[in-house]
Amino acid sequence: MSKQDNSNGNNAAGMNVVDLKRRQLLKATGAAAVAGCAMHAAAAQADDAAGVVKGDLLVPSKGDATVPLKVEDIKVGAKPVLVWPFDLNEKKARSDSRLNKLMLVRVDPAELTPEMKAVSVNGVIAYSAICTHQACDVTEFVAADKLLMCFCHFSKFNPGDGTVAKGPAAKSLPHVPLAEKDGLLVIAGSFSNKPGV
Numbered sequence: 001m002s003k004q005d006n007s008n009g010n011n012a013a014g015m016n017v018v019d020l021k022r023r024q025l026l027k028a029t030g031a032a033a034v035a036g037c038a039m040h041a042a043a044a045q046a047d048d049a050a051g052v053v054k055g056d057l058l059v060p061s062k063g064d065a066t067v068p069l070k071v072e073d074i075k076v077g078a079k080p081v082l083v084w085p086f087d088l089n090e091k092k093a094r095s096d097s098r099l100n101k102l103m104l105v106r107v108d109p110a111e112l113t114p115e116m117k118a119v120s121v122n123g124v125i126a127y128s129a130i131c132t133h134q135a136c137d138v139t140e141f142v143a144a145d146k147l148l149m150c151f152c153h154f155s156k157f158n159p160g161d162g163t164v165a166k167g168p169a170a171k172s173l174p175h176v177p178l179a180e181k182d183g184l185l186v187i188a189g190s191f192s193n194k195p196g197v
């Protein structure tokens with residue numbers, strides 16, 4: 001991680017206020033997760049349990065939630081909602097693989113390309129929650145920029161299509177097509193690209 005720490009041009013001996021704040025943020029946002037970036041990346045690359053299934057519902061990733069999310073639960077301009085696909089047959093979240101973790105965001109449908117409109121429901125889009133840089137969770141929405149952000153090294157992604165707005169991440173966030181059934185959000189296909197790094 002030392003290379004990324006120095007990516008803004010400051011050397012280790014001359015750590016400035018930005019470096020210091022970033023390090024404090026890293027601690028505050030989950031030191032274990034950050035310290036394990038390399039571990040996340042390795043796990044994300046060698047995970048046979050990864051996979052979402054058409055027809056899966058979506059449940060919040062926090063706690064043991066089993067209440068499926070509705071379209072109306074996801075708001076434009078809000079923080080992304082991290083979710084697991086929910087296996088209706090087994091009645092359990094597909095949480096065995098981190099690569100299955102998704103985040104739901106909502107964008108004004110008028111701002112979406114036809115391609116993204118086709119995979120969203122009234123502007124709700126499901127992206128992989130795993131940052132394509134070093135596999136931390138992408139958890140934030142920066143309202144001032146209207147961009148999604150990963151706290152580990154501050155990569156930013158466009159909420160309308162998952163493309164990188166600012167590195168160090170170099171790859172877009174893959175998305176999963178969504179549909180609506182009885183007001184609930186439902187997985188309608190597989191990842192557009194391999195999730196993870």
Ligand code: FES
Nearest residue numbers: 131133134150153
């Ligand atoms: S893991 Fe480095 S920016 Fe997300």
